[in-house]
Amino acid sequence: MPHDLPSAAQLVESVREWLEKDVLTSTTGRVQFHSRVAINVLAMVERELRLGVQQVVDHRERLALLGFTNDAELASAIRSGDMDERFQEVVDLVRASVLDKLAVANPAYVAAPTSNE
Amino acid sequence: MTSPQDISADLSAALATELGVARVTDLARLSGGASRETWGFVADGRRLILQRQRFGDIRDMGVEARVVQAAFNAGVPVPELIANGSGDIGSGFMILSHLEGETIARKILRDEQFSQARQSLVTQSAAALASLHSIDGTKIDGLPSLDQVQQYRETLDNLNVQLGQSHPTFELAFRWLERNRPTSTRTTLVHGDFRLGNLMIDANGLCGVLDWELAHIGDPMEDLGWLCVRAWRFGSRLPVAGVGDYETLISAYQDASGVSVDREVVRWWEVLGTLKWGIMCMVQTSSHLLGMTRSHELAAIGRRVCENEYDLFLALEEKW
Known part of the structure; x- marks a missing residue:
């Protein structure tokens, strides 16, 4: 490792804990709201540091299954209609990528209630 | 100063x-x-x-x-x-x-004082929509008429260029919208942002429709679809404004307007609405990324785009 401890994740965690313990409790209104946003942002960064490396590999593998190397190629093929014949397959792979993004951005979202038939 | x-x-x-x-x-x-x-x-x-x-x-x-x-x-x-x-x-x-009432969605959805209002809100919203859709938008001087798909297609294209990114989910949604676009049967005044947050609610229910700045000429089903977009349920299980189901909205609207409503047309507009909201989130985060307004709150909104993507998959479950 090129760096000493704490790791990047541990550094971010330490700032998040300080925001939770000291800043959130000693502020009100707008500043408190923005502290809460900051805590959420740092928690997101911690999750990305934990899951991100594997997610990059998985994302690349999914793209490769469709014959692409990046999102731009896939997006442009969908747009031009080239993927119409494989639409359901594309939907399933893109949905898997979205679930990975949510696992970092907001893991609780997938568990939220829904009533779509 | x-x-x-x-x-x-x-x-x-x-x-x-x-x-x-x-x-x-x-x-x-x-x-x-x-x-x-x-x-x-x-x-x-x-x-x-x-x-x-x-x-x-x-x-x-x-x-x-x-x-x-x-x-x-x-x-x-x-x-x-x-x-x-x-x-x-x-x-x-x-x-x-001045109208007396509450506009904060989470209070309207959760506070005991609005329990009666929640019961009537879908029927009252349907009636208000039927009334406003009886208005001929072409008679209102200066009211814009824009193709919503084209408008948001252009917004997304500009964002993708400015931010150097691309969104396969949004492309899937645009493709689905293109291939499943219903024929518009009516063109009326459309509110354009009819949802909790822009509706004034008192103990008896809907008492004011606010925020008409996005009003335009268009297909009235746009307003019904927008009211069902998952973001506007504010965490509730119920699809229509977080307080009711599709069947209640559609039958109340039919009763009030005398016009029959196709559930699949409402779905098409809900999908477009969900996509629009996702693109609007990108617009907000771009004002941070491009330096117009530096703010970690706006930055964080960029990572909420995947919530809209997930909502698109929910709205289109079994429908692709």
């Missing part, structure tokens, strides 16, 4: 002149966005609301004033338009009657 007291005094004086009243008191700013501000005040004992545009907002508030007046005339619950114009009060302004 002009102090807040000076601004208040100048504005109070300008309002008194405009309205021809002796005294304007209790002037207080209620909210302010990037393009407009809302103020509350009392004119000779009567509570009123001022909405004014900031300089630089290019929209013509006169169009919105004409829309509010037309909605009022058609029996839609809206604040009464008292005055509008441009000048000392703002680059564009409207003075409206």
